[in-house]
Each structure stands twice: as C-alpha cells, then as structure tokens.
Amino acid sequence: MKTAAPLLQGKDVWFHRNGRAVLQGADLGLGPGELVSLLGANGAGKTTLLRLLLGFERPKAGEVRLGQAALRDLSRRAIARAVAYVPQSHVAPFPYRVREVIGLGRLAVTGLFRAPGPADRDAVAATMARLGIAHLADRPYTEISGGERQLALIGRALAQEAGLLVMDEPLTGLDYGNQLRLLDRLAELAESGLGILMTTHAPDLAAMVSTRVAVLINGRIAADGPPETVVTDAMIERLYGVTPRRTPKRVFARPRP
Numbered sequence: 678m679k680t681a682a683p684l685l686q687g688k689d690v691w692f693h694r695n696g697r698a699v700l701q702g703a704d705l706g707l708g709p710g711e712l713v714s715l716l717g718a719n720g721a722g723k724t725t726l727l728r729l730l731l732g733f734e735r736p737k738a739g740e741v742r743l744g745q746a747a748l749r750d751l752s753r754r755a756i757a758r759a760v761a762y763v764p765q766s767h768v769a770p771f772p773y774r775v776r777e778v779i780g781l782g783r784l785a786v787t788g789l790f791r792a793p794g795p796a797d798r799d800a801v802a803a804t805m806a807r808l809g810i811a812h813l814a815d816r817p818y819t820e821i822s823g824g825e826r827q828l829a830l831i832g833r834a835l836a837q838e839a840g841l842l843v844m845d846e847p848l849t850g851l852d853y854g855n856q857l858r859l860l861d862r863l864a865e866l867a868e869s870g871l872g873i874l875m876t877t878h879a880p881d882l883a884a885m886v887s888t889r890v891a892v893l894i895n896g897r898i899a900a901d902g903p904p905e906t907v908v909t910d911a912m913i914e915r916l917y918g919v920t921p922r923r924t925p926k927r928v929f930a931r932p933r934p
C-alpha cells in the first residue's frame with residue numbers, strides 16, 4: 678500500500694428514499710488493517726450505506742469523514758485515491774482483457790489525460806502477481822469464472838493504490854471453494870494493512886475471517902464488534918427471523934424396518 682489509510686467514518690448518517698428513512702443515524706468506521714463485514718437483511722440499507730461512505734450519495738443528516746476531511750469537501754479523484762470500490766459482480770459489456778480491467782484502476786492515479794506508462798504497466802503486473810492471477814492477464818474478462826472476475830475487480834481496486842477497499846457482496850455467486858479462497862485473500866490483504874469493508878449475507882463465513890462484524894437493523898448499526906460477540910444465535914434470529922441450524926433437518930420420516 679502506498680500510504681497509511683485514513684479512517685473512513687460515517688457518523689450519525691440519515692438517508693431517505695422515496696420518503697422512507699432507510700438510514701436512521703447509522704455509525705460505521707473503517708481503518709487500516711481491518712476486515713469489516715456488514716450484515717443486514719435484504720433491503721436493510723447496506724448498499725445505501727456503502728454508497729454514502731463512498732461519496733456517491735450525500736446523507737440527509739450526519740456526515741462522512743475521511744481522515745481529517747469531510748467527504749463532501751473532497752473531489753471524486755481525492756476520494757478514489759483513498760477508497761476503492763468493488764461493486765456487486767457484473768458482466769462487462771465489452772471483452773476487456775483482465776490486464777486492461779486492472780489497468781482501469783490506474784486512472785485514479787494518473788488522471789484521465791495521461792497515457793499509461795511503464796510504471797503503470799509494472800503496477801498492473803505487480804497487482805496480478807499479488808492476487809495470483811498473472812496467468813489470466815490476456816484472458817477476456819467476459820470469459821473467466823465468477824471467482825476470477827471478483828479477483829480481477831479487486832485487482833482494479835488495488836491498482837488504484839487506495840488504502841481502503843469497499844466491496845458489495847463479493848461472495849455472491851461464488852461456489853463454496855471460491856468463497857473461502859476469496860475470504861483468505863481478503864484476510865491476507867487486511868493483514869498487509871489494507872482496510873476492507875464488505876457487505877455479505879453469509880454470517881458464518883464473515884465470522885471466520887472478519888476483524889469486526891457490524892449489523893444494520895432498522896437503519897442503525899445495532900451491533901459492531903468482534904465476530905464472536907456479534908454473530909450469535911440471538912443476533913441471527915434478530916437479523917433474519919430464523920433460528921440458526923447446524924444439523925440437517927429431517928424432512929422425510931425414516932422408512933420403517
């Protein structure tokens with residue numbers, strides 16, 4: 678990472694959509710070396726909170742701060758130098774090669790009006806090596822697997838040289854193996870100093886790797902702390918309205934001998 682990441686912090690954030698209060702005083706922070714999972718039921722407002730933390734939307738009340746500055750006072754480029762965003766996995770309309778997708782991250786560093794130079798090509802190569810995807814460099818982004826696509830998007834974010842990474846449901850659509858592999862990569866990146874905030878619908882997986890788990894309920898962060906204190910049976914019931922199951926449920930009666 679280029680510089681120590683500043684703290685990104687949403688403080689008492691309020692936001693309305695269609696006259697409905699989606700966020701009602703949410704507090705959430707992200708610092709270097711943290712891997713924070715944000716849990717919440719469908720429609721709870723997780724993506725909305727991420728968009729506010731990234732400066733794509735402005736809170737109706739409260740504020741978002743990046744280091745010493747209010748986010749609203751910073752340019753899009755200044756924010757992008759500090760905070761990279763990996764949106765929900767998508768299929769690109771154009772078959773860019775993986776190295777080109779990652780190269781797009783350099784725009785935040787070089788600006789739009791300078792052609793990429795050897796330093797940019799080196800940065801892209803180093804990023805692919807770091808993520809173990811150098812062998813995919815010349816493959817079209819549209820023809821790689823969901824797990825590989827997710828790594829390419831993380832590569833694009835890392836090439837931006839931002840110290841903080843915000844990801845929206847990175848586990849969605851990945852098979853169990855790729856989910857675990859991706860989480861291991863994210864844990865390694867956090868150990869190397871990157872601050873990572875991700876939304877997820879997989880509390881058990883989040884609990885395995887996160888340094889903190891935050892829970893969004895009724896527009897507020899209802900809990901935020903170490904996984905073992907937050908991801909409890911009681912919290913799962915409160916979040917999703919179900920009792921967690923760890924043993925298989927027998928649907929059919931056993932045949933009589």
Ligand SMILES: Nc1ncnc2c1ncn2[C@@H]1O[C@H](COP(=O)(O)OP(=O)(O)OP(=O)(O)O)[C@@H](O)[C@H]1O
Binds near residue numbers: 717722
């Ligand atoms: N573009 C939009 N226009 C209007 N309402 C929206 C829009 N996007 C989201 N909403 C509404 O805002 C609320 C919060 O949505 P948001 O996408 O932030 O939730 P989420 O927790 O990320 O949900 P999910 O887990 O289903 O992805 C929901 O009620 C949703 O219907």
